[in-house]
Amino acid sequence: MAAALPRLELHVLVALLRLGGDAYAIAIHDDIEQVSGTDASIAGIYNALDRLEQRGLARSAWSDPRPERGGRARRFYKLTAAGREYVRREQAMATRLWAGVSASGDRRTRP
Amino acid sequence: MPPTVVRGLLRALAPADVREALLADLDEGFERQLRNRGARPARRWYRRQAITGVVPLIRMRAQRRHLPSPTRETHMTSFDAVMRDVRYAIRLLWRSPSFTLPAVLTLALGLGATTAIFSVVHGVMLTPLPYASPGGIVTVFQDMRARGGPEQEWATPGNLVDWSAETTLFASVASIRQLATTLTGMGEPEPILGEQVSRSYFDVLGVPPATGRGFREDEAVPNAPRVVVLSHGTWQRRFGGDANVVGQRIMLGGESHEIVGVMPAGFRPVIVANAEMWRPERFNLVTPARGAVVLRVVARLAPGVPIDRARAQAATLAGTLEARHPDFNKGVGINLVPLQDQVVSDVRPGLIVLSGAVLFVLLIASVNVANLLLARASNRTRELGVRMALGASRARIVRQLLTESLLLAVVGGVLGIGVSLIGIQALVALAPSGLPRIEEVGLSTRVLLFAAAMTTLTGVLFGLVPALQASRDRGPGTVTSSGRGAVGGPGRRTRRLLIIGEVAVALVLLVGGGLLLRTFAALQKSDLGFDPTDVTVGFVIPPAARYPDAVSRVAFYDQILERAQAVPGVRTAALASVIPLTGGDSDMDFQIEGAPPPRTPDESTVTWYRIVSASYFDAMGIRLVRGRGLTARDPAPEVVINETLAKAHWPGQEPIGRRVRFSQDGSWFTIAGVAADVKYQGARGESRNQMFIPYWHRPEGGIALVLKAPGGADRFVRPLKDAVAQVDKDIPVARITPMTRLIAVSIERPRFLALLVVLFAGLAAVLSAVGILGVMSYLVAQRTPEIALRVALGARAREVLWLVLGDAVRLASIGVALGLGASLLLTPSFGTMLYGVSPFDPLTLALTSAALLVVATLASVIPARRATRVSPVEALKESSG
Numbered sequence: 001m002a003a004a005l006p007r008l009e010l011h012v013l014v015a016l017l018r019l020g021g022d023a024y025a026i027a028i029h030d031d032i033e034q035v036s037g038t039d040a041s042i043a044g045i046y047n048a049l050d051r052l053e054q055r056g057l058a059r060s061a062w063s064d065p066r067p068e069r070g071g072r073a074r075r076f077y078k079l080t081a082a083g084r085e086y087v088r089r090e091q092a093m094a095t096r097l098w099a100g101v102s103a104s105g106d107r108r109t110r111p
Numbered sequence: 112m113p114p115t116v117v118r119g120l121l122r123a124l125a126p127a128d129v130r131e132a133l134l135a136d137l138d139e140g141f142e143r144q145l146r147n148r149g150a151r152p153a154r155r156w157y158r159r160q161a162i163t164g165v166v167p168l169i170r171m172r173a174q175r176r177h178l179p180s181p182t183r184e185t186h187m188t189s190f191d192a193v194m195r196d197v198r199y200a201i202r203l204l205w206r207s208p209s210f211t212l213p214a215v216l217t218l219a220l221g222l223g224a225t226t227a228i229f230s231v232v233h234g235v236m237l238t239p240l241p242y243a244s245p246g247g248i249v250t251v252f253q254d255m256r257a258r259g260g261p262e263q264e265w266a267t268p269g270n271l272v273d274w275s276a277e278t279t280l281f282a283s284v285a286s287i288r289q290l291a292t293t294l295t296g297m298g299e300p301e302p303i304l305g306e307q308v309s310r311s312y313f314d315v316l317g318v319p320p321a322t323g324r325g326f327r328e329d330e331a332v333p334n335a336p337r338v339v340v341l342s343h344g345t346w347q348r349r350f351g352g353d354a355n356v357v358g359q360r361i362m363l364g365g366e367s368h369e370i371v372g373v374m375p376a377g378f379r380p381v382i383v384a385n386a387e388m389w390r391p392e393r394f395n396l397v398t399p400a401r402g403a404v405v406l407r408v409v410a411r412l413a414p415g416v417p418i419d420r421a422r423a424q425a426a427t428l429a430g431t432l433e434a435r436h437p438d439f440n441k442g443v444g445i446n447l448v449p450l451q452d453q454v455v456s457d458v459r460p461g462l463i464v465l466s467g468a469v470l471f472v473l474l475i476a477s478v479n480v481a482n483l484l485l486a487r488a489s490n491r492t493r494e495l496g497v498r499m500a501l502g503a504s505r506a507r508i509v510r511q512l513l514t515e516s517l518l519l520a521v522v523g524g525v526l527g528i529g530v531s532l533i534g535i536q537a538l539v540a541l542a543p544s545g546l547p548r549i550e551e552v553g554l555s556t557r558v559l560l561f562a563a564a565m566t567t568l569t570g571v572l573f574g575l576v577p578a579l580q581a582s583r584d585r586g587p588g589t590v591t592s593s594g595r596g597a598v599g600g601p602g603r604r605t606r607r608l609l610i611i612g613e614v615a616v617a618l619v620l621l622v623g624g625g626l627l628l629r630t631f632a633a634l635q636k637s638d639l640g641f642d643p644t645d646v647t648v649g650f651v652i653p654p655a656a657r658y659p660d661a662v663s664r665v666a667f668y669d670q671i672l673e674r675a676q677a678v679p680g681v682r683t684a685a686l687a688s689v690i691p692l693t694g695g696d697s698d699m700d701f702q703i704e705g706a707p708p709p710r711t712p713d714e715s716t717v718t719w720y721r722i723v724s725a726s727y728f729d730a731m732g733i734r735l736v737r738g739r740g741l742t743a744r745d746p747a748p749e750v751v752i753n754e755t756l757a758k759a760h761w762p763g764q765e766p767i768g769r770r771v772r773f774s775q776d777g778s779w780f781t782i783a784g785v786a787a788d789v790k791y792q793g794a795r796g797e798s799r800n801q802m803f804i805p806y807w808h809r810p811e812g813g814i815a816l817v818l819k820a821p822g823g824a825d826r827f828v829r830p831l832k833d834a835v836a837q838v839d840k841d842i843p844v845a846r847i848t849p850m851t852r853l854i855a856v857s858i859e860r861p862r863f864l865a866l867l868v869v870l871f872a873g874l875a876a877v878l879s880a881v882g883i884l885g886v887m888s889y890l891v892a893q894r895t896p897e898i899a900l901r902v903a904l905g906a907r908a909r910e911v912l913w914l915v916l917g918d919a920v921r922l923a924s925i926g927v928a929l930g931l932g933a934s935l936l937l938t939p940s941f942g943t944m945l946y947g948v949s950p951f952d953p954l955t956l957a958l959t960s961a962a963l964l965v966v967a968t969l970a971s972v973i974p975a976r977r978a979t980r981v982s983p984v985e986a987l988k989e990s991s992g
Contacts, residue, residue: 025136026143039156042137043121043164046129047171054174075132 008040010090012048016058016079017087024074025049049077057083113141113157121161123190124168126175196514204518210487211519214480217878218523218569221476223530224871226554226562228469230535232462233561234552236455241379243317244411249418250453251284251408254429254444262446266408268394269401269439271309273432274410280424282413285312286392286406289383291813292364293652295841297349302650302845303363305339305388306380312389315411316381323357323372331391338390339368343376345387363388365654365841381450382407384547401439409450422447454547460944461864468623468871471616473569475875478613479882481573484516485606486889488581495581508582516574517567524566528554531562541866543859580605603893606886607922613882614926614963615933617875621959622934624872626941626948627865629955633794633947634858640789641691642732643850645682647824648690649831650845652813657839664810667838672724674834675816678827683819685730686806688722690815691791692853701802703760704770704779718756718800719791722811727803728786730819738767738784741805748808749783756800757785771802773809780804793857795946816844824849864944876963880970887919887974895981903983915975916968923967927960 005013015031016023025045032040052058060077079087118134125133137160144153204211239245251274252263266274266286275284290307293300306312313325320340330338339361341350350356360367368390380386412421425445433440448456455462488495495508535552542549651671658664668686675684689696700715702708709715725741727733728751737757741749750771757766770779788798806814816835820827828847835844891898898911938950948955 025132026139029140039159041163041167042140042160043125043133044167046133047167050129050171050174074135075129 005086006048008044009048009051011036011040012045013052013057013079013083013087016052016077016083021076021078023077028077052083053077056080057086113138114154117158117161121164121168124165124172126168126171128175129171192510193514196511197518199511200515200518203515207487210483213881214483214519215523215526217476217479217881218520219526219530220874220878221473222520222524222527222562222566222569223534224874225469225473225565226527226531226558227534227538228465229561229565230531230554230558231538231549231552232466233555233558235458235546235548236462237557238548238551238555240451240454241318241377242450245451246449247282247412247414248315248450249410249412249421249447250450251410251425252446252448253404254446255442257442257444263448265404266406267401267404267439268399268406269436270432270443271406271408272394272396272399273435274408274428274445275311277424277428279413280416280421280428281410283311283314284408284410285309285315286408287312287382288392288406290388290390291650291652291845293654293841293843294349294361294363295365296362300841300843302652302843303387304383305386305390306383307392308389309392309394312381312409315409317411318375318378320372321375323370325372326391331393331396333393333395335391335393337363337366337368338371339363340372340374340389341370342374342380342387343378346373363390364652365656381409401436410447418447418449458547458860460942461860464623464627464864464941464944465867465871468620468868471620472871472875472878473565475613475616475878475882477569477573478609479878479885480516480519480569481577482606482609482882482885484512484574484577485580485609486885488512488577489889491581499582505582509578512578512581513571513574516578517570520566520570520574523569524562527566528559528562541863543863544856546860576605603890606889610879610883610886610922611926611929613879614923614967615930617872617879618927618930618959618963619933619937620868620872620875621963622930622938622955623941624865624869625955625959626938626945626950626952627861627868629948629952630944630946631858631861631865634861637790637794637947639691639794639854640733640787641850643854644732645819645821646731646850647818647820647827647831647847648850648853649816649818649847650690650813651816651835651842652845653839653842655812657841658812661810664812665807668724668806668810668814670838671816671835672726674837675818675831678818678820678830678834680822680826681818681820683726683730685726685817685819686722686724686814687727687731687817688806688811688814689719689791690817690853691789691850692793692857694792696791696799699773701771701773702775704772708775716760718752718802720802720804722806722809722814723803724806727817730817731789732819733789734787735784736787738782740784740786741803742783744807745783745805748778748780749805750780751784751786751803752782753786753798753801753803754788755798756802759800778808780808795943824852861944861946876966879963880966883919883923883967883970884973887915887971888977890918891915891974891978894978898978898981899983899985902981908979911979911981912975915978916971919967919971919975920964923964926967927963930963931956931960 011032012028015028015035018031019027025042028045028049029040029042032038032045049058049060053060057080058077059080060075062075118137121137122130122134137157140160141153141157144156148156240248242248250263251266253266253270254262255264256262268286271284271286274281286309287306288308290305292303292305294303295301308326310326310328310331313319319325321343323340325340326338329335341356346352346356350359353359356370356373359370361370362368374389380389412418416424425447429440429443429445433443499505499508532554535554539549539552653664653667658667672684672686675681678684696719698717698719700709700717703716706716723741725743728735728740735751736754738751741751752766760766761769766782766785769782771782772779786801786803789801790796790798791801792799816831818827818831824847831847832844835842898906898914901914902911934956935951938945941950
């Protein structure tokens with residue numbers, strides 16, 4: 001299994017999954033903002049995407065030039081199969097890790 | 112649009128492959144912010160994105176460096192290019208220490224000196240005073256010019272009261288005067304200095320006591336109970352920082368005072384720099400005194416009133432007061448001076464001269480480095496030629512060379528900050544006592560920013576000319592030629608011009624330093640009208656509470672004089688209420704017998720006066736030009752006047768035997784003699800009317816003991832204290848000082864200024880000598896084939912020597928001529944900083960010019976001798992090979 005990802009990279013990875021095919025940096029930024037309330041740095045997101053790409057968890061492609069952005073292309077990112085698998089395992093792990101714990105710390109019995 | 116500069120920086124920083132996408136995304140985010148939240152938040156968002164983007168972008172760059180990328184070179188950003196130039200420059204400079212080391216050291220000296228001086232200018236002149244909104248605080252003077260008086264006269268209590276009532280002009284008004292008294296009941300009696308202030312002092316400054324409170328209205332009226340606010344230092348030193356100090360009592364001048372507050376640490380007193388306490392004036396505010404100007408007044412302008420409007424309002428107010436009190440306020444204007452300007456007014460000219468001097472040094476340092484760079488560039492002709500032949504553009508070469516010079520400047524600047532740290536410490540340690548705000552001098556952020564700006568500026572300044580010169584396209588021959596064979600080599604004229612400029616600037620500095628040095632010498636030699644040799648003074652204040660009347664004070668003065676005279680080794684002991692060069696003085700009205708009594712204050716006759724013992728003239732060595740001195744226990748009261756007073760009131764007549772008195776019903780004093788003028792305010796002070804009055808007829812509180820006693824002041828400290836303690840154990844003798852020391856202190860500032868300017872001038876001369884040495888060596892190397900040819904044709908060593916020396920002397924002479932011209936233009940601006948020497952002093956001009964010519968000649972002796980050793984065979988072989 002791959003080594004644990006830094007927090008922002010994990011956020012970006014999950015955002016890629018949630019956004020499906022339409023993930024470019026602004027959309028990822030908004031998704032993270034919605035989930036965690038942080039106004040992430042766009043450049044930071046690019047750096048995270050860069051790392052994910054290097055580790056084979058994501059890949060990028062240029063869109064066709066779009067009229068509303070002064071004819072500039074967007075760079076879109078997608079999860080690779082490895083990326084999808086990574087998210088699945090992280091989620092399972094997190095579910096196990098947090099089972100039976102409440103944030104305030106008092107114990108709950110298992111059902 | 113997003114902020115252009117920020118966007119440009121991001122563009123430079125972003126790796127090529129994501130650059131367009133990142134910028135487009137950020138633009139999109141910016142536009143969304145603009146739509147949803149407005150222009151300012153959008154710009155703020157963009158800036159924050161840029162700031163938080165720096166680290167990730169640099170990381171991405173670092174990651175890319177390890178990856179092979181075919182697009183890297185073609186997509187190279189300016190950032191990449193700059194980094195490459197920097198790396199290249201570091202390698203080059205590191206490899207040629209014989210060039211880099213002198214260049215960096217020269218720059219470090221120049222930039223260090225500049226930064227050190229700027230830190231003084233910044234701390235003393237530019238930093239706001241440590242009060243709340245200090246810009247709104249002004250000193251309020253009576254403008255007495257209409258009455259032939261000074262522009263900045265202190266104020267009467269009456270005017271203080273009237274000014275305070277003007278609430279549309281002043282938010283608050285306060286008076287201040289020095290308070291010198293004695294602290295008793297805490298061990299040995301100690302003299303203590305403070306400020307006696309009106310109630311609103313703390314309001315004007317906007318600094319309340321840190322503990323306790325300021326003064327109440329009922330504490331500032333006649334016969335109110337005595338209260339006092341302590342300075343932080345006094346609270347720490349004398350009360351060990353006792354938290355319960357408020358409410359305790361101390362004895363000041365024989366009276367019990369309740370401590371009501373303690374000022375915060377770092378509080379800056381307005382007029383008494385080392386004040387230890389503040390206590391309220393107890394004015395009669397109902398019928399305030401209007402005769403004597405005894406108060407320094409500061410005020411805070413009403414909120415929103417700018418200084419111009421305040422001045423206009425003050426002029427109107429002066430008119431109103433003139434009409435209301437015609438007897439006292441006729442022709443009395445109101446002069447508002449911002450406190451900041453007031454505090455530094457007498458040091459500003461000196462600081463401006465120093466700033467100019469140090470910038471000149473920096474200029475010479477820059478020129479030297481430019482020279483070194485030129486020499487180096489000519490050695491690199493081949494390298495640069497190859498690069499240009501391979502397609503490097505001229506801009507590319509200039510950028511590379513500028514990067515090198517900037518790098519040199521940055522290294523020099525960093526070392527310079529180290530130099531300036533030492534310099535600042537030395538400056539603060541050597542600074543004359545009483546230099547205002549010297550404690551605020553140090554390396555602050557703004558000083559560092561200044562250093563950085565100067566570094567960049569010099570880097571571009573000295574780098575640009577050589578860079579443009581070196582990058583000039585010199586045709587196809589450049590690559591093959593050796594780079595030094597050509598007779599008219601590159602930059603020869605430039606270099607000669609630099610030498611001329613350097614010599615000219617150095618001469619201006621030398622002339623300035625010379626004039627200031629002569630000023631100092633003149634001040635030191637000047638005759639003040641008394642003989643300070645072996646004279647020691649010490650100050651004694653009999654507290655009014657214990658010596659309330661004339662009889663008790665005369666008895667006290669009689670006794671201390673007698674005891675002091677009995678101290679072994681004392682030749683003459685004397686008393687005087689005013690001592691030369693201590694700053695204080697007092698004046699009063701007097702009437703001349705037979706003259707009509709004055710109808711208005713304008714018609715009254717005024718004189719400065721001192722209370723003295725009969726022995727004073729002897730002890731101080733003051734010459735009597737007519738008549739005789741005072742005699743102890745004169746049957747009828749007598750006074751001595753000075754020459755100025757005699758000339759003012761009895762021109763061409765005999766003043767001796769005339770009588771004067773000091774109040775309408777007072778007794779008459781007969782003039783017994785005329786003393787030579789004494790310059791109480793120092794050599795530059797004017798000669799004032801002076802009257803010497805026997806202490807037994809007018810025993811005012813506060814007097815100085817004057818001892819004419821060979822053997823050094825230190826010997827007499829203990830005996831003098833003991834002598835006074837035998838009379839009254841609660842009275843200290845303060846500030847026991849030799850008169851020669853007071854003179855030294857009074858000329859400390861001109862000495863300090865002369866010292867620094869001469870130091871800078873010396874530095875400038877040495878740097879120009881180094882520059883001349885470098886350039887002449889270069890020129891000799893350039894002319895080697897020519898010289899070889901001359902030698903081959905039979906020229907003698909002496910002729911060759913003169914060939915080079917003559918060239919150097921010619922250049923230096925042109926520089927000296929230009930420097931003389933510049934000096935003549937600049938030195939008149941020294942104005943009052945000069946004393947006893949004309950700004951066009953021929954001796955100074957001649958000596959400095961000669962000195963600089965000698966230095967220039969000596970500096971070119973080494974290259975000239977090298978020229979005489981040129982072997983024609985070797986040289987010609989080399990140049991043809």
